[in-house]
Amino acid sequence: MxxxxxxxxxxxxxxxxxxxxxxxxxxxxxxxxxxxxxxxxxxxxxxxxxxxxxxxxxxxxxxxxxxxxxxxxxxxxxxxxxxxxxxxxxxxxxxxxxxxxxxxxxxxxxxxxxxxxxxxxxxxxxxxxxxxxxxxxxxxxxxxxxxxxxxxxxxxxxxxxxxxxxxxxxxxxxxxxxxxxxxxxxxxxxxxxxxxxxxxGGSFAKTPGRAHFAVIGRYEELLAAADPADRARLVPHAAAHLLAVLDDAGRIAPGDRRDFFRGAARLYRTYGPTGPAPTAGERAIATASYAAYEAHRKSRSRRSSVTRKLKDRKKKLRARVMRLTYRADLRRPLDPHLAVYGAYWNRGISCNPAAIHAKARELAPHIKGVWVVSSRNKHKVPAGVEYVIEGSRRYWQTMARATYLINNSSFPGGFTKRPGQVYLQTHHGTPLKKMGLDQRRYPAGTHGISFQKILDHTDQWDFSLSANPHSTEVWERVYPSTAYQALEAGYPRNDVYFTAGEGEIAAIREGLGVGGGRRVLLYAPTHRDYQKGFLPRIDLERFVRSLGEEYVVLVRAHYFYGADAGLRAHPQLIDVTGHPRVEDLCLAADALVTDYSSLMFDYACLDRPIVTYAPDWQAYSLARGTYFDLLSGRAGETPGVVATTEEELAGLFLSGEWDTAEAAALRKAFRARFCPYDDGAAAERVVRRLFLEGQPRS
Incomplete structure (x- = not known):
């Protein structure tokens, strides 16, 4: 059984x-x-x-x-x-x-x-x-x-x-x-x-017709056989269900609405309470007047419309007041000691801006750092870190008066860049896929991007942070502007890979629930512009079973897909999508398994094996475009061994090919090309250039 x-x-x-x-x-x-x-x-x-x-x-x-x-x-x-x-x-x-x-x-x-x-x-x-x-x-x-x-x-x-x-x-x-x-x-x-x-289409719920009148008969059967107590309990829910069916255009055709209503009203008169109907829905059906019901429905619709209009009007009025006060704030002097930070479209405190903020508190304590976060992400802000909610009065005040602006994406709301403000664009990865104006040739991945807005945003930058010469070349072409200069300092978020000690790494692994002596793989695929939701092209349970209990796989879905990867519970699989620091995950991992994620360029700093699992390389490169052939096997393009099927991927680990001298040679060349500035002191270089050595022209 x-x-x-x-x-x-x-x-x-x-x-x-x-x-x-x-x-x-x-x-x-x-x-x-x-x-x-x-x-x-x-x-x-x-x-x-x-x-x-x-x-x-x-x-x-x-x-x-x-x-x-x-x-x-x-x-x-x-x-x-x-x-x-x-x-x-x-x-x-x-x-x-x-x-x-x-x-x-x-x-x-x-x-x-x-x-x-x-x-x-x-x-x-x-x-x-x-x-x-x-x-x-x-x-x-x-x-x-x-x-x-x-x-x-x-x-x-x-x-x-x-x-x-x-x-x-x-x-x-x-x-x-x-x-x-x-x-x-x-x-x-x-x-x-x-x-x-x-x-x-094709389902009963999407096929209007009189077959839906059967629901009235079902409740007739139930109510006729029910005792008084059950009948009194059931009637309100029966009325609500019948009215929901009536109001569903996918079920009741316009020409059948009156007859359906009358059938529901007869049922209510037979089995409903003898006194006044207790709820608005029941009162509507108890009237036995279709005209009265329609009037009630239209009135309800009008009320909803009025409520929506009032909300829209209130929102527009608030926006107008915000604009007026923001204009007034723009006439006030800049605060020379105020910096505003943002990351990943206000999702929280992370990436290069977070590393710069932390180092500034150490080296430039006279600079007050304020973060911009969305209301739904404010719970992610650690204690002791000042923040403002995007679109709020304090947000606009901060944007108007801050001297320094640091972001890895963009600030919300279309702010006005003032003379004297210094904007550092840190970016959030090394480009493998086409970016900026290069995306014009790949419309499937643009999703309505305004390239004019991209250029307008680029014209606000004073510095464009670069992790390597490849990035500098790409950024200059795809974000063309004479307003900014390249800051080739390395990525501050990667400093931790050079400064973390064995004790810190052991503590991270322990916090993740990874026992000592086990090999840890970080599986971190990127998103696809042509795919909705996290759909890994691998049966993760079968993969870890084939590797044996020696291995544990940390699974991190791209942040576009939500807070978790939706994994089934398994002792060798740990969902780390919601973990706040991807750097911790990299430090904990003995090897990275990824496809086209820019995480590979950061992980190369650790000089640990990188396995490329690219089952859909052709589709990805055709849909989004890439700057080099990740699967070529050429030095400086491929970071290690490559698999294009699940069987090949498992075979690389079972045979030991994932960590050979040949793989290490590819990794060395890859690291030399993409991590030449990373040495553990990138954040300090940025802080000294931005806050302690004067300002560029604006």
């Missing part, structure tokens, strides 16, 4: 089913059976399920000779199930990584309840992911009515004779009955476990 029986009905889902089934079978908790019920699907759904069953004994395919619908298909799957708990997933949805383990832990903690509700998220066809929106801390009846956002104890399902209905809205009756069942123990898990994939 398995812990979970996962039932998947399949009908016309050939484009989605394979990913759905893989999302179940790839769970790190494998104690499950997967029952796929082919509902006489005319496409390749059955063949996909059969292929899956052939390679994995946990999968069984059940075929229905004639199309019955998702309700009967789920019932057939539930009858075949032998697991402790039933989990119903639609064939076009996904079970999120780590879901079953989290569900199992919650079930254990609650001592095997009858029903466990969990959160979900949703993704559209553009791959935009957003939260499901359920408040799991409230009434369980208010949670989205679906079979796929909960698990049922199988004995409970059978004892209560629960079953899905035949026809549309098949899950309303069993889901509601399970939630209201006398003596039933229901718990919640506030974690998204299922991803509801919204289809652009």
């Amino acid at each position: 398995s812990r979970f029986s996962v039932v998947v009905p399949a009908h016309r889902v050939q484009g989605y089913l394979r990913e759905c089934l893989d999302s179940v079978l790839d769970q790190n908790l494998g104690d499950l059976e997967l029952i796929v019920v082919d509902d006489a699907s005319p496409d390749a759904s059955a063949a996909i399920a059969a292929e899956c069953a052939e390679r994995d004994p946990r999968v069984q395919l059940v075929r229905i000779p004639a199309h019955a619908g998702p309700g009967p298909a789920r019932n057939i799957g539930a009858d075949r199930a032998t697991g402790d708990y039933l989990l119903f997933i639609d064939g076009d949805d996904l079970l999120l990584p780590g879901a079953l383990e989290a569900i199992a832990e919650a079930l254990d903690a609650a001592e095997n309840p009858d029903v466990l509700l969990f959160a979900h998220d949703r993704v559209d066809w553009w791959e935009n992911v957003r939260a499901g929106g359920d408040d799991l801390a409230g009434d369980p009846l208010a949670v989205t009515v679906a079979a796929w956002n909960r698990v049922f104890r199988r004995d409970f399902w059978q004892e209560r004779r629960l079953a899905f209905s035949d026809g549309p809205y098949e899950d309303v009756v069993p889901v509601r009955r399970a939630t209201m069942a006398e003596g039933a123990r229901t718990v919640v898990l506030d974690k998204a476990c299922v991803r509801w994939r919204e289809r652009r």
Whole structure:
């Protein structure tokens, strides 16, 4: 007997089913059976399920000779199930990584309840992911009515004779009955476990028609059989559900709205409270007047519109006041001891600006440093560091009066560069991919970039920090301006690679949970302009299994993809995407595995092995363009050994090729080309030039 029986009905889902089934079978908790019920699907759904069953004994395919619908298909799957708990997933949805383990832990903690509700998220066809929106801390009846956002104890399902209905809205009756069942123990898990994939078309939810009237019949069935207490509890949720269906243009066509409303109103008059309706939604449906309901809906829409307009007006007024006060501040004298810092579009305190700020506090304590951060990132600011929120009154005051401006990207809001202000652009990497004006030849990666704004920004710089001659050459061409001069001083963020001692490195490894004697690999791929979300081109679990327990892999997704890499729990994989200092991760790693990330140029300072894993080099170089051939094997272009497949990558470590004399020779040439200025004193050189040796012309 398995812990979970996962039932998947399949009908016309050939484009989605394979990913759905893989999302179940790839769970790190494998104690499950997967029952796929082919509902006489005319496409390749059955063949996909059969292929899956052939390679994995946990999968069984059940075929229905004639199309019955998702309700009967789920019932057939539930009858075949032998697991402790039933989990119903639609064939076009996904079970999120780590879901079953989290569900199992919650079930254990609650001592095997009858029903466990969990959160979900949703993704559209553009791959935009957003939260499901359920408040799991409230009434369980208010949670989205679906079979796929909960698990049922199988004995409970059978004892209560629960079953899905035949026809549309098949899950309303069993889901509601399970939630209201006398003596039933229901718990919640506030974690998204299922991803509801919204289809652009072809699904029932996107097909308007009178078939959606069936939801009224489902609630008629429930309310007719309910006792007075359950009826009073259910009616408000029934009214809310019916009104939500009515207001969904993807379900109810304009010509059917009046009839649907009347059916819902009849149901409410029959089973609703005898006194005044307690909520606005119920009052709307209790009127039994479609005209009154439409008036209420339009009034609500107008109120929302008025509220939005008032907010917009208030925002514009605030912006106008800000502009006026900023203009006044621009007439005040500059503060010769004020410097403002920013990094990565106000994401926090990091990179070259952070290293410069720290060194300035040591060597130039008369300089007051203030950071610009966004409101959602202010929690990242360490104690004792002064900051302002972007767009705030204090932000504009600081930008108007600071003498020194230091950033690795750009300051928000279109500030005015004043005579006497000194702007240091530190950049945040050595360019492998095309940058600046060179991106004009690669429109797929520009995403609406204004090249005129790039030039306007460049004209504000006084210094352009460079880590190597290659960067100096590229920056001069792609950010053309006579306003700035190259500051070839090395990258301050790399100083730590020359100053950190063995004790500091050991403390970092201990903090990351890496035991002594283990080899640590840092896997840090960059983002792709043609890809949304972190989708590593490697099965990380299979990779670490092939290497053996001697290895631990630190996984760092690019910051564009959020705060974590979405890994399943594994003792040899550590998700370090949210770690605040990438420099610590580099110090902890015995080798770097990356693709096209500029981190390789920084890591070369450590003179440790760099392994290039580039399975999509051709696609990347064609889509974004590159300044040299990373895979050429030529000295000064390739930092070490190269793999283009997962098998080759594992083979490099198993054979020892990742750390040979030949690889070290390539690394030496790479380091000589790209790290000639880095020696542990870059921050000091920058601070002395910027704050202690006078200013350039403005």
